[in-house]
Amino acid sequence: MSFRIERAGSALLLALGLAVGSVSPLSAEPRHGLSIFGDLKYPADFKHFDYVNPNAPKGGRASQIGTAGLTTFDNFNPFILKGDAAQGMNLVFDSLMTRANDEPDAVYGLVAETADVAPDGLSVTFKLRPEAKFADGSALTAEDVVFSFETIKAKGHPALAMPLRDVKSAEAVDTHTVRYTFEGTLIRDLPITVATLPVLSKVYYTANEFDKTTLEPPLGSGPYKVGPFKAGTYVTYIRRPDYWAKDLPVNVGQNNFDEVRYEYYRDRTLELENLLAGNFDFREEFTSKDWAGGYNKPSVKEGRVKLLTLPDERPSGAQGFFINTRRDKFKDARVRQALNYAFDFEWSNKNLFFGLYTRTASYFENSDLKATGKPSPEELALLEPFRDKLPEAVFGEAIVPPVTDGSGNNREQLRQAAKLLADAGWQQTPEGLRNAAGQPLTVEILLDSPSFERIIGPYIKNLRAIGIDATMRRVDAAQYERRMKDFDFDLTTQRYALRLTPGIELKNFWGSQAAATNGSFNLAGIADPVLDQLIDKVVMAKSRDELVTATRAADRVLRAGHYWVPQWYKGAHNLAFWDKFGWPEVKPKYERGALDTWWYDDAKAKALAQR
Numbered sequence: 001m002s003f004r005i006e007r008a009g010s011a012l013l014l015a016l017g018l019a020v021g022s023v024s025p026l027s028a029e030p031r032h033g034l035s036i037f038g039d040l041k042y043p044a045d046f047k048h049f050d051y052v053n054p055n056a057p058k059g060g061r062a063s064q065i066g067t068a069g070l071t072t073f074d075n076f077n078p079f080i081l082k083g084d085a086a087q088g089m090n091l092v093f094d095s096l097m098t099r100a101n102d103e104p105d106a107v108y109g110l111v112a113e114t115a116d117v118a119p120d121g122l123s124v125t126f127k128l129r130p131e132a133k134f135a136d137g138s139a140l141t142a143e144d145v146v147f148s149f150e151t152i153k154a155k156g157h158p159a160l161a162m163p164l165r166d167v168k169s170a171e172a173v174d175t176h177t178v179r180y181t182f183e184g185t186l187i188r189d190l191p192i193t194v195a196t197l198p199v200l201s202k203v204y205y206t207a208n209e210f211d212k213t214t215l216e217p218p219l220g221s222g223p224y225k226v227g228p229f230k231a232g233t234y235v236t237y238i239r240r241p242d243y244w245a246k247d248l249p250v251n252v253g254q255n256n257f258d259e260v261r262y263e264y265y266r267d268r269t270l271e272l273e274n275l276l277a278g279n280f281d282f283r284e285e286f287t288s289k290d291w292a293g294g295y296n297k298p299s300v301k302e303g304r305v306k307l308l309t310l311p312d313e314r315p316s317g318a319q320g321f322f323i324n325t326r327r328d329k330f331k332d333a334r335v336r337q338a339l340n341y342a343f344d345f346e347w348s349n350k351n352l353f354f355g356l357y358t359r360t361a362s363y364f365e366n367s368d369l370k371a372t373g374k375p376s377p378e379e380l381a382l383l384e385p386f387r388d389k390l391p392e393a394v395f396g397e398a399i400v401p402p403v404t405d406g407s408g409n410n411r412e413q414l415r416q417a418a419k420l421l422a423d424a425g426w427q428q429t430p431e432g433l434r435n436a437a438g439q440p441l442t443v444e445i446l447l448d449s450p451s452f453e454r455i456i457g458p459y460i461k462n463l464r465a466i467g468i469d470a471t472m473r474r475v476d477a478a479q480y481e482r483r484m485k486d487f488d489f490d491l492t493t494q495r496y497a498l499r500l501t502p503g504i505e506l507k508n509f510w511g512s513q514a515a516a517t518n519g520s521f522n523l524a525g526i527a528d529p530v531l532d533q534l535i536d537k538v539v540m541a542k543s544r545d546e547l548v549t550a551t552r553a554a555d556r557v558l559r560a561g562h563y564w565v566p567q568w569y570k571g572a573h574n575l576a577f578w579d580k581f582g583w584p585e586v587k588p589k590y591e592r593g594a595l596d597t598w599w600y601d602d603a604k605a606k607a608l609a610q611r
Contacts, residue, residue, distance in 0.1 A: 030114035030127060034097065034192050036105040036501050037544045042249075051102050051588040052253025052597050058239070060600020062581070063261040063280035069449050071266050071477040072232040075213040079156050079198060081519040083213035084481055086235045087262040090198075091255075092220035096126050096145065096178075097195040098250050101588035104500035107192055108250050111140060111199055111221070112178075117191050121182070124191040128176040133244045134201050134221045142172035147202035149180070149194065155211040158519045163193050163504045170194070186539045189503040223255040236261045253584070256599035268451045275576060276305065282577040282595060287451055288353040291574050300576075304611055308575045314590050315367035316569035319360055319495035321445065321459075323563055326487055326515075326525040329441060333391070334424040336562040339443070339491070341417035342462040343565045346406035348455060357568035361400045363510075363558050364498060364551055366571055371398040371552040371559070378549040382537060383556070386530045391560045399559040401566050410462070418466045426467075433467035442469040446489040448480035485519045493567070494523055500590060502551060506535045510558065524563040531557050580605040 032044040048054045066087040075083030078090075096112035109115070112126040132140035149170040152160050166184040173179050182190045200210075204219040217226035223243045227236035237260045245251055263280045265271045272290055275283045276297050285291045299305040321343070323336050330336055345359050362370035374397055375383060383394060393399055404410040418428070426433040426441055433441040443463060445456050456472045463470035475483070483489055496509055507514060512527040514520035534557060537550035573592050582601040587593045 030116045030125075032114055033100075033106055033108035034115055034117070034195065035103065035107075036188075037547075040106055040108075041103050042100065042106075042108065046249050048249050048252035049100055049102065049588070051584055051586045051593065053582075053584045053599070054253045056253050056256045056582070056584075056597075056599040057602070058256055058599075059258050060580075060602065060605070061259040061261065062257045062282060062595050062598070062600065063234075063263055064282040064595060065265075065271050065275075065280070065284070066262045068268065068284065068286045069451075071264055071448070073235065073264065074215065074231055074478075076215055076218055076226060077210070077213065079152060079160060079200075080211050080213075081157050081485065082211070084478060086229070088224075088235060088237055088260060090222070091224035091237045091260065092218065092222045092226065093198040093200070094132070094140075094221045094245065095196045095198055096128075097192070099196070100250075101591040101593075104590060107195055110245060110248065110250055111145075112195065115191065115195060121187050121191075123179055123181045124194065125173070125177065125179045126195070128178065129245075130176055131244055132221065134204075134219055135225055135240060135242075136219055138201070138203065140199060140201075140221050141175050142178045143175075144202045145178045145199055146170045146172050147205070148197060148200040151200065151205065151210050152197060158514070158517055159505075159508055159521065160197070162508050162514065162517070162520070163189065166190060167194060186504065186536060188539055188541070193504065223251065224260065227259065232264055234261055234263050254597055256597075257595070258600075260595075267449060276300075278578065281580065282575070284592075285574040285576055288356040288570075289454075291356070292354040295576060302611065304579055304608060306575075306577055306579050308577070310573040310575065310587055310592060310594070312571050312573050312592070315369065315498045315500065316360065316365045316571060317496045317498045318363040318365065318564070318566075319569060320493070320564035320566045321491045322494050322523045323491055323565070324487060324489055324523065324525055325563060327490065329435075330490070332424040333562045334420040335426070335441075338417040338420040338424075338466070339463070340562060340565045341402050341413045341420070342466060342468075343401075343459050344404050344406075344408065344410045344413070344462060345401065345566075345568065346404045347408045347410070348458065349568065350406045351408075352454060353568070357570050359401055359403075360566040360569050361398075361559075363496070363555050364502075365569055367498075367500070368548055369498075369502070369551040369555065371555040373397060375553070375556065376549070378545075379553045379556070382534065382550060382553045386533075389530050390557060393560045394556045398556060408458075414462060414466050421466065428467050432469055440469050441467070442490070443471070444490045445470070445472045446480070446483060446492045447472060447474050448477050450474065452493060484523070487518070487523065487525065489523075491565075492523065496521065501547065503539050506538060506554070507532075511535060526558070526561065526563055528557065528561065531561075579608055 033040045073084045073086040075085050078085035094111050097107040098110045100106045100108055111128055111132045113129050114127045116125045134140055153164040166182055166186055167190055168181045168183045171179045180194045201219045215231060224237035224239055227238040229235040239258045268287055271283060272294055276299055323330050325331060349355055349357050364370045402413050404413055425435055460470040509521050510526045512532050514522035515525045515527040534554040541547035541550055575594060580601060581598045583598045
């Protein structure tokens with residue numbers, strides 16, 4: 001599956017489709033897959049992806065914490081804005097094509113056997129596999145694909161609907177042929193955007209309202225169906241032995257567990273305790289303190305619980321305290337910059353993170369898309385036409401966060417922050433900072449997990465030291481989701497996980513239209529016409545070089561806007577699991593691989609039971 005919308009406590013992840021170039025190597029002939037700026041790795045007759053074990057046994061059960069920080073669910077429809085969607089619903093639905101996780105930007109046929117992109121890029125035609133079926137045995141046809149597109153565009157989650165803005169129509173040419181037509185100039189992403197949309201049953205969603213929350217297990221065509229569940233506690237997916245596509249090359253060596261279960265706990269401390277107690281099997285650790293010392297337990301020392309670190313070669317994206325510029329008190333960039341000076345990352349990394357992290361500087365961190373040094377001539381060619389509309393800092397060295405000595409005595413940085421606030425019209429008084437109207441400068445940092453309190457506490461201390469009335473507010477998951485969707489916060493921690501080849505989704509992250517759309521991922525409310533045009537350059541890039549240049553230019557503008565207080569990244573997956581799994585020799589380069597390509601090892605499980 002290539003569509004995914006996940007909310008992760010302090011992390012917001014979006015991986016919605018991929019992009020396809022409107023120039024070579026695409027041609028007006030059916031192909032078994034689509035890529036962006038290069039040839040496909042796998043030929044039409046490939047048997048399986050290189051990162052799977054084609055002989056992986058089927059069976060067993062895997063229980064896990066999926067997306068870190070999620071504490072509840074009340075909905076089995078992950079494609080709408082309402083409610084808190086259950087994790088794992090991507091296992092229930094198929095798409096026309098699905099991603100190869102060892103290529104930066106390639107997808108291969110699943111429901112669709114081939115795709116034919118017109119030479120001008122203004123349409124794409126998919127030939128569906130006649131054997132495709134929903135879980136009730138009914139045929140999956142072009143009518144279902146057209147219905148899915150029209151329904152999601154009209155009623156779907158903004159993350160799914162917004163990228164479809166320039167998809168003009170979808171037409172069922174015949175029972176097994178679908179043609180999408182595009183309009184405008186931002187069409188590069190659209191063939192694969194539509195190729196990776198979930199396919200819904202027209203019959204089912206005509207009889208059942210699409211745009212309301214439900215705990216009725218839906219009809220899908222994917223490898224699993226919803227099994228036993230308890231809202232807010234766990235949800236189970238049962239592998240379908242009659243899954244129509246189980247032997248397709250894109251599925252060989254995957255979907256190996258008979259049962260996949262997602263567990264929910266109210267905080268990460270309870271997650272760790274329950275993992276070590278054997279109440280579930282697998283967890284990725286995101287808390288440096290726990291990774292450094294929380295696993296010093298008999299089950300780990302005796303080898304019953306394994307610890308494994310895998311490299312994360314994807315762009316780490318942008319994680320930070322995002323500042324809601326919709327609020328008047330944050331409209332001055334100097335105020336936002338002052339908030340950055342008050343955060344002492346070096347002290348936090350030394351005393352709270354055990355030195356495991358690196359400071360994030362870029363919105364495209366850990367990738368070649370990150371701006372460094374002064375703008376290149378190619379970047380300047382994009383930026384110069386807007387010189388009178390951009391801060392001068394855009395044309396100098398790429399902006400990086402301030403650095404302290406890690407001692408906790410960051411007086412110089414706090415002095416810089418105080419000066420910026422004074423320049424912005426905030427004056428020190430015995431009662432704290434006040435503006436010309438006598439109003440205090442208040443900052444509330446919203447969170448939904450206690451794990452961040454130890455990080456926010458020292459930050460609040462520094463903010464108060466410069467006269468800001470700073471507080472933190474922790475709310476339950478449901479209230480947090482509502483407040484995020486309504487942009488009802490001052491600062492909050494989020495992470496944007498970016499694609500290797502970013503495209504139209506950047507409009508949902510940082511575009512002006514998204515700033516005014518409830519439920520979008522533009523949490524900071526960034527509405528900059530110059531940035532909108534640079535994002536268009538990213539989306540329209542016809543080569544990797546053009547893409548890199550445009551992305552670096554956009555990165556400079558974003559960083560000069562001081563819309564966030566950058567946090568950190570580590571470029572690794574820290575995994576903890578009970579010793580009952582096997583996995584392939586090769587990890588997919590651009591994904592974690594666990595548990596998607598892993599399997600239940602019966603011999604290990606029996607040996608574990610005897611310890």
